[in-house]
Amino acid sequence: MNFVAAHLDLILFVSTIALMMFGFPVAFTLAGSALAFAWLGSELEVFRWAQLNFVPQRVWAILTNSVLVAAPLFIFMGLVLERFRLAEDMLTVMARLFGQRPGGLLVATTVVGALMAASTGIIGATVVTMGLLALPVMLKHGYSAPVACGAICATGTLGQIIPPSIVLIFLGDFMTLANQQANLASGNTTGRTVGVSDLFAGALLPGLGLVGLYLVYQLWITYRHPEKAPPIPRREAAAEGSGAARESDLQLLLRAVVAPLFLIVAVLGSILGGVATPTEASGIGAVGALLLAAWKQAPGLRHLLAAGLVSAFAVVLMLSAFDMRIGRLEMSAYEKGAIIVAAVLLLITAAAIVASLIVTWRSGALMEVTFSSGRITAMIFTVLVGATLFTLVFRGLGGEETIKHFLEQLPGGLLGAMLFTMALIFVLGFFLDFLEIIFILVPILCPILIVMGADPVWLSVMIAMNLQTSFLTPPFGFALFYLRSAAPASVSTMQIWRGAMPYIGLQVLALVALAFVPSLATWLPSLMAR
Template structure:
């Protein structure tokens, strides 16, 4: 074993990188610094061609020029703007009004709002913090068990990992596309099956809904066996917001329509356009960003609402015209009806532009636009810095023969693909205690996934398994990120051990879903094969 390690600088490079990141060194600079150090050291020993680093500018340019990854900052902008617009607060109020008079009603409301927030923001930290600030005080004030309340919030927040559109799935899908291409080249089939972010979005939809269903079944079972842990709310409590202030009189139906109509329409527009094949994830992210901008301006200014309504109606009319007429430009022969539809679409596009300009002005004056823009820029800059460091790391790792080493190691694991998958899942699960999901994706997916695909793993199924595994690690004590997020906003009366105890049953439900997915891969592959082929 020692002799094997001494002749494999690629393995030492991987070990040193993980060790430095666990010690708290910045991820991007750790990846780049370790890669360069090993490149020059191995170059001096004759184990690496330093000229390989000349490919780095081309690789970095390919990363920055990747049209798929453009979706990430747009989805981040969409999620942060919806968070700033207090969409979650209104949805939680509506769900609490609907289910609060029943035992466990607030647990169910939290799970459903978490699922809707996941489908509209895709950001785990934002969802957990928002739900912790809004839902936890209400549940504690009304006698809910702190552990049950905390577990429901953490579990609902992590749904942003698996339910599209998720930032995790955007980057995982892009890296999986590259891994699949590498596997096809290795197998001598360069024109083999292609896989993209849309496939991963479709593949994660059913497992995500299964997970939500299991959460609800557990909460109903818990409250049926122990009603005192999640008592029904008295009618007067349902009329109070998170701060205990009485809300304005409004029927349940009015509140639900006002709180859920716009977010649901936005979710349908974004996810529906991707799953229907009408738009790519990048194009759909643009729709989501503009929709979130309209929604924020609608909530901040009554004067802008007529123009926003006209803009949304104009977009719907353009979609209808596209379904009826062939509106491609540059054709030699165009009928009178098609020409009229094209000119009408130009006019309606002008109305949409005016709506966007008005919404930008409203959100700029309120301060939300600049705040969200700068936060989006900071998060995006962090992600792309890590991505560039990971690109250099992968380049050097492959130059040191890491891909062949991984293939040799995986092939030697007993039980073939099953054993290799168990090893990969356990490794990612353990690293998920300490590393962020992006770091795991950037480091492990380019290294392990091509080998697993060559061994016979379906790339979509593999991607969904990874996403669900990373979600599970978000909840696992003592290092689960969702637990830290909630600990940061929970009142001192909620003990850390109570948060851990409340999250434990949901870890079991996620592992159970992972087993369903492992034993029955069509859970992930059926929907993409049905709608995206």
């Protein structure tokens, strides 16, 4: 019994992981295991029930966290774009541009997957959508099934690392707390602060570099084995796609690629430029997605929608030129005029937003997307509450000190601790969802690693890229399951696995490069801090 009391923290950790692997609901497994071991620890006199008094305070802090508001808004943005077939239009125009060349559909799939990652960040939706749209076309024109499946699975996982990513939002919030704990533990009360914006900036270059690796590999495989990715005849490439094929190449390019790209630049540019916080930028993304959906659904309203966009952009420019705070006692005539003009412009923008809401509501998609966003958000926050209780009990049982002592005893100092952490995340990624890994491991391991000398931004991007790799690893990689559900019966599970293996190697290569060149993740955030 003394052995159990001394190692109750590790028994809690192992038991919780085992229960989740058996398929028990994650949120209730975390909370239930924590309460059971809290009772057991109380009976063995190694845990005080009074420590659970902090639970309501922590839950309230989660529910009132303004940073986490960005998550449901980005989810809403992604679902709107996915529901209105953004990927289908983008894939159509990319097939026209690249399909006549060997391996062109692989390149088109990768480019579209990267754009979808930056506009939706929802891996399941991206993989299934690309599997339904791109895979039949590639198989029809003689593409090798493993080559086609590997490209779809790999590009679908880019939503893990390319911002705005749901992973980076929650990872950033947890890393902020971990960095604060590390600063307090080391006595550095004025240490560097880290936020979601830093993680977005830090993940941008590694994410784009990973896209580049994918493209280089696809061009190489096409060069070595042209029979695995043959070109499509021009007429057939132009005919691919549904009703979008009736539009000219220029019209389709503007609507299918330039408009979503403009939305992505507006969202990320506002964050990286310091104009808006991630939460404010998520609002921009949600409204922009609605306007794009209405633009596609109601051509007769395009003049109003365009006027709304131009008006909003004009107000942003005016804010940089005039002081338009209305609560002041004194203001110049120019400032009064600017406020009046801005009010008129905002009314035009509001009219465009209302029109887009009416259009999407009449189509039946708005309520569907809203309820789906609510369900996904509720699931995530329920898991987060359960993880909060688990972390509190684990620390109360002395788990943090146990982990700290273990990491410090590993050979190699920070290098050994990082190797162990990355290996643990990689293995757990075979069985657990990325949110479960973040909610459980980051609060426990990251404060210790930061104290040992790890840069918090670099550490966060390493974890995000590692979690991305876990989506591709057989036999439990979630991206593989997503594609299996969307692929035709003629494609075997083994072919999907074979196609994913080279991309796992590319992601490990990118992870190793990031480990040895931390500036890939820290350079852009350092520019933002100046």
